[in-house]
Amino acid sequence: MSEIGAKIVELLTALMTVITAVVTPNxxxxxxxxxxxxxxxxxxxxxxxxxxxxxxxxxxRGPRLAPRDEAPVPAARAADGTPIYPAGRPYSARRAEVYPAGSVRDRQGLPLSLACPGCGAVRLAEISTCAGCGMEIRQRSVMQLERPSGPPAGGSANA
Ligand SMILES: [Zn+2]
Incomplete structure (x- = not known):
């Protein structure tokens, strides 16, 4: 009997040790x-x-900037057939083509001409200041924002 009681006490003591460790941890x-x-x-x-x-x-894929590569357009012709170059736009008198703003060289790499919109004096397009009137034209090449052509698939396109 006392042996069983001692075992029970020992078991309870071990159980209390475990419970103490769980209830009040370190x-x-x-x-x-x-x-x-x-x-x-x-x-x-x-x-x-x-x-x-x-x-x-x-x-x-975000929008990307790329220089727009505009093709030159043939210059308008007067009644007698002489080409008309708009002032302030670079042009190639050799090929009678008008180039987009900001161009300084033609497709063959030759310098373009530009008529001053202030006084009409013709100079090279790469020279920014007019020698006749001092008007300064700073032309940057036209940048084109490349965007996706439409919204992504889904939404009303699926309906
Ligand atoms: Zn000028």
Missing amino acids: WAALIGLLPLFIAPLVVLWFLSTTGAWTLVAITK
């Missing part, structure tokens, strides 16, 4: 382990956001 040791629980969460968050932004950067 907080100092747990606080010491806190970085081990937080560090993986921070790493996971960093990897997920970085991965998400990398996916966005790879898959989302």
Whole structure:
């Protein structure tokens, strides 16, 4: 009987030790382990956001700027057949073609001419200031914003 009682007391003591460890844990040791629980969460968050932004950067295609390559147009002709060049637009007198604003060379690489819109003096298109009247023309090549031709598939297109 006393042997069974001693066993029961021993069992209860062991049980109380386990319950004590669960109910009142060693907080100092747990606080010491806190970085081990937080560090993986921070790493996971960093990897997920970085991965998400990398996916966005790879898959989302934004608008791109590209210099517009406008073809020269033939100059308008007067009644007697002489070409008319609009003032302020570069032109090639050799080929009677008017080039888009900002062009300084023709397709063969030869310099273009430009009539001053202020005084009508003709000069090279690559010279920005008119020698006759001092009017300055700063022309930049025309940039074209390349966009997708329409909205992405879906929405009302599916309906
Ligand atoms: Zn001028």
